[in-house]
Amino acid sequence: MTFLSEQTEPLRRGPTSRLPAPLELLRPGQWPKNLLVVPLSLLGADVDWGMVARVAVTTCAFVLASSLVYVVNDIADIERDRRHPVKRHRPLAAGRVGRRTAVALILLLAGLLAPVLLLSRPAAVWPVLLYLVVNAAYSWKLKHLPLLDVFIVATGFVLRLFGGYGAGGRPVAAWLVFTVLTLCLVLIVGKRRHELGVSGSGHRPALVGYSAHFLDLVLVLCSGLTVVGYLLFLRTESGYAAGALLTAPCALLALFRYLQIVVVQSEGGNPVRTLLRDGVMLTNSSLWAGLLLAFQLL
Template sequence: MATLGPTLAQQPARTQQARPPSLLRDLLSLVRPGQWSKNLVVVPFGLLGAQRPAGQLLGGAAAAVLAFTLASALVYLVNDISDRDRDRSHPQKRNRPIAAGRVGVGTAIAFAAVIVVLLGAAVTGCALLGVTPVAAWWPIVAYLGLNVAYSRGLKHVPLLDVFIVALGFVLRLVQGALAASSPVPNWLALCVFSLCLMLILGKRRHEMTVGGVLHRPALRGYTVGFLDQLLGFAAVLTAISYVLQVQGSAIFGHHGTAVAMLTAPFALFGLARYLQLLMVDSGGGNPSRALFRDRVTVSNALLWSALVGGSALFVHTAS
């Protein structure tokens, strides 16, 4: 008996309809909301040496986080505008709104201007309210100036491309310290720099293994073996500076050495776990996603936080 149409097995599978394009969604993705957690984590580190009561620091800390969130959003947006042609040759970056043509360059520039206005209003408002004086915002200015130089050519220079990005996180730390009117702990600054350098090197390694060197000229100055050597060096420097920071921290007083020895295994495990995700599991393209969505890393971080917090509470109650 003849059939009137194709059988069920012969019928083409229904394809899931893609979500309709949304300009608002695309504009939001340009400023990388998934990366804002970096500011929430790094900036408050600068408050560790604060001498003022905690309540007085909340306004300055919140303002520093907001300002760096706006500044980093501006940097992401400008980089996407300047890299749009190169991003089209990358297997993942070609889907970014500007590279894919969903957001026009004129619209992106207008959006950048809005962010500049918001950033200026935030800094001015903090100065008028007495939260943070204008002179204390120099890390933001340095960060933006550094990224202008980065976007105009330094991002194509091997080694400078990763060192500049890592330095941006140290400037976040300094901004947090200025919000607390306290000096930046030297070993903490080195620890933040080397840790961020390791994460950026891991991202470069992932880019090489996935997309090759064509989409990012600076990658021509690296090999996977060279990046592995730099990753190991950065990991060791992070571990050493972490131990020295905890050991000499005023928070733990003469218990600093004991706290450093107690928490160092968890810090080392976190570093080793990231390298495992990068080199064994071929992850690392998005360090924030790799770290915050990995259950092993999150569990280890919670245990480390509990030990550090418990140690600080013990020292405070014992003194």
Template sequence: MSSTPLDLPPVTVRPAREHRRPARDLLVLLRPHQWVKNLLVVPLPLVHPSAWNPPSLARLAGAVLIFILASSVVYVGNDIADRDRDRRHPVKRHRPIAAGHVSVALAAGAGCALAALLVVLLAVVSPGLAWPVAGYLALNVLYSVWLKHVPVVDLFVVVLGFEARIVAGYQAVGSAPSVWLLLCVFFLCLTLILGKRRREIDDAGSAHRPALAGYSAALVDQMLTLSAGLTAVAFLLFLGGDASSAASDNLATLVLVPLSLFGLFRYLRILTLQGVDGDPVRALLRDRVIVSTALLSAGLLTVLLGVDGLGRLS
């Protein structure tokens, strides 16, 4: 029988004395490459020109820092809980705890220290963010102990974690959230997570993630098509509704819509033909075409919504 990812033995746990990179391993444990999720999602309130003033930008920066800490606490907790299962995954077996580079006790201590710092920042910097952060943490606790094993539910719990970031961003700048923009991000995140699940089905199967037993490649492909289509529809409705009152140049809209669809199609192409390495964030950041398209779209969206808010910074 040919070897498959499911045939991989658990990674050998090295004794601590053979591996002496504690500071680096602790940093890897916090997954700094994932912090960009907060930078991409939390600043969405900036599409409202009223948010472009120094106090609002300072509060928004604080919200980004708070969610970096909150997500790092979640990553540490997940890696502690999943260490045995991670050792049988072709990629996750190299995570610091699963590989034996960071002990459970040290990881738990680091997680508690981050949680304490998070509480202090919430109390001192942004007390109003306590409820979205508490909701985010509660969702992730339920996800780790139960919901990640329930097919379909596991997808929506992860997406709600992104929505909590967006709500926190709006809370920080005091702007009312755009319903269509929230839905657009919801469906876009669902598309990215489905892409990750699609790759996991091929690479590791349900041995690492039991919920995958409730999926099939064909089912995930159908879900991907539906969620990608809903992403485009929600974005079009946002441009035609919430953004239209501030539109100063219809040409920007005509260019922005094809650009957004191009970026979405580019991701689906990479997912289908090349795979996303089990990490959609890393796949997006590595693709120069997607990054360039996103930056250009963001610039055009700023023009579409008006640049008068930028003058408030001067």
């Protein structure tokens, strides 16, 4: 299928979301990012219900904070999104939500976030606040700077992990933080590669600093670092038995499959959708999670 046929079909159909436009603006499809990352702080812990509850509160805080950030970004990018073949269907760019409604949503989210943070431990509050500050700087200018843009986005996931550790009252596992950072770089660079192939550098100014070949090199480097970091986490910080290294093939298969999707199939524009809808990814992730849970209970 040609590039033209891939892009003109969505344009004829228009938006396909069945969600109310204001709710769609909050990007509920991206909430699994928080559900997947924050609870990683429980790996290897002697978990009790109090710890689980505190981590759940922090997860809710990041859901609210990330939705607030999405609304702010959409307001900042409204004109640029209108020139994009897919993003022009977003609620603000398509005119299905007005600016005043978007600002009201920001105030509502901030009002909901405040009491959630008051219920959280201070060690879990500062990552959320820093996340908001970093993303404000990202929306203002940093997203236009090549390389820095991908590191800023990846930092948001590291802060989620720090929030989980703070909520659980546990020391941070440095190798897990490193693994999350490099894995997120893989996902974000894969997304940038897809954007570069679909719309060139016109929509996102930072893309002028990239080429497909350069991004492929970065993908390979970050993938290798992710595997090394994950193995070191299992061996030195996880508290699992040596048998947990049996999950290494799952990690490798997940990375290989994602690289196949990005490089061979020229997809990967929405990493969350890729991770949650691809059959190979889902099967592998289920096995991976089952093995980790088994070692957690041993």
